[in-house]
Amino acid sequence: MPQAKLLKELDYSVLQQCMHCGMCLPTCPTYVETKLERNSPRGRISLMRAIADDELEVTRAFSDEMYYCLGCLACQTACPAGVNYAELFETARAEVELAEVNDGMQRGFWRWLSLNVIFMHPWLLRLVGRVLRLYQSTKLDVLMRKLRFFGLMPKSLAALEPQTPRIAEKFSHELILPVESPPGKPKHRVALLTGCVQDLAFSNINRDTADVLLANGCEVITLASQHCCGSLHAHNGELELARELARRQIDSLDLDSLDAIITNAGGCGSHLKGYGHLLHGDPFYAARARVWDTKVKDVHEWLVQTGFRKPAAGAGIDEVTYHESCHLCHGQKVVSQPRQVLASIPGLKFKELPESNWCCGSAGIYNITQPEQSQKLLKRKLENLELAKAPVVATSNPGCHLQLVNGLKACGGHSCHEVTQPVTLLARAYRAEQGC
Ligand code: SF4
Ligand code: SF4
Structure with missing residues (x-):
């Protein structure tokens, strides 16, 4: 079995910080779902520490646990001991990849293609975008759906098709x-x-x-x-x-x-x-x-x-709610500022979203790697959006934006019908001042 390296090299004080108080447990979406200790921040930190102490080996089960974690960092916000979960999480996932306990041709190929090739070359990423744009603008996607082409593909790949983002006309x-x-x-x-x-x-x-x-x-x-x-x-x-x-x-x-x-x-x-x-x-x-x-x-x-200028005109909508990107609120601690931007817009009523900082299930590529749990979180978010009763939801992360767009499209008849960003509404209000 592979021996740990990166968790051992980590400053031991980071691994030791957890005092097992459990205050993070009710904020952790995976623990709330299963009520299993190993699916909690405290449980995961214990596993990491056991590996660093040579009491456990890096196994496939450890990998599954690290990839079941959303990396949402809600636990970091809740933790009174200041545990640096972000560093632990990234190190643990790197440990898993170093140990190659997840070997598999298909997984290896997609990881290599996306992480080592496409996302390392901006021109290639835009080329992929242009091909996708052509595929969507010529309605080839609609035709392929009608011909049930995606039914011939492996289930996991076919499930991704409806989540493909709509590519913008211009970059x-x-x-x-x-x-x-x-x-x-x-x-x-x-x-x-x-x-x-x-x-x-x-x-x-x-x-x-x-x-x-x-x-x-x-x-x-x-x-x-x-x-x-x-x-x-x-x-x-x-x-x-x-x-x-x-x-x-x-x-x-x-x-x-x-x-x-x-x-x-x-x-x-x-x-x-x-x-x-x-x-x-x-x-x-x-x-x-x-x-x-x-x-x-x-x-x-x-x-x-920097004391931004409050707009003198409205943004053309009456009510808005706000879904917090996990990495904006838990990672960056930017919580009040997007709300202040929304509150500055004349005539715009702000409606607080219940559980606004609960992960929507997007979490990077979690919606691809853990579709079942991702969908559960999306359903919870859509139910909360229904409670907020606002026609528009603002958010500030493309992953959340896409997840909400896809969720609202799939459920149909939802009282919320637009996903946008606070900064977009501010731009609209500034333009309205000029009569645009
Ligand atoms: S990052 Fe999110 S899912 Fe992972 S342990 Fe922390 S709260 Fe739970
Ligand atoms: S809140 Fe912090 S110290 Fe308490 S169990 Fe969770 S990670 Fe450990």
Whole structure:
């Protein structure tokens, strides 16, 4: 059986921090589902510690447990001892991959294709996006559904088809110039990160983000070609690839010339703010990575921090509720700012969503790897959305956005019929001031 390496190398104080109080248990979606200790944060930390102490080996069962965990970090928010679950979780998944206990041709091929090839090359990711766009715009997808083509595919692949994101007509670099300046002298100079899924499926949200930044006196630098932030790699046990992508990100920007590096995707932002730790052992990048961390801001966090201008017009809707991306609220602790942005819009009534910070089941690629549990969480979210009785839900992460869109489409007749972002509603309100 493979011996542990990475969990052993981890600072032992991180493994020791858990005092077994159990306060995280009611906040953990997988524990609440099964009531099994091993499916809880406390249970998982005990397993990790036992492996680091050579009391257990890295097995397939350990891997299954680590991949059943959503990585939602709700436990981290609940923990009075300040357990760094994010670091434990990423190290444990990397341990599993290093031990190769999950070997299997199909899994290995898809991981290699997505993590080592597509998400390492921005041009290739956009090429995949263009092919998908063509497939969707020519209605080939509709025809294939009519011909029941997907019934011929393996069940697991066929189940993914309805979840394929609708690819935007234009990507971010076709909507945003590399440098855009506000009227008058800029108050700030910021870089805008356009993301991967956000760029392919929600480039309009990137345009909205740039517009909101411009309306608040920022000069906006948006590189036409941007690397993946590496969060997908770090959360799936590929820490070396995540480090390589972090280095590429740092090299792509002149940090000294920027006041902030803006992200509008909760999952990416949470990872982007941790480059300092990810690269702490790299003599060439460690110091720059720490500077990088201080400059990364979620767009809502930045707007509130810099005293954004309240719009004078409405956003064209009356009521909204808000679903919190796990990595925005638990990972980045950005909780009140998106609500403040929504509350600033004239005529917009905010309705609090019950369990707004409970995971929607998207969790990176969890909806692909653990479809059953993902669907249970989505159902719970849709029920809560029904209780909120708002026609529009705002969220701030492309994964959550897609999960909610797919869920609302599948259930039909739901009282909520639009998924959007707080920053998009603010952009709409600013445009309404100009009569657009
Ligand atoms: S990250 Fe989420 S699913 Fe995993 S142990 Fe913590 S609360 Fe539970
Ligand atoms: S709340 Fe923190 S200290 Fe308590 S059991 Fe959970 S992880 Fe351990």
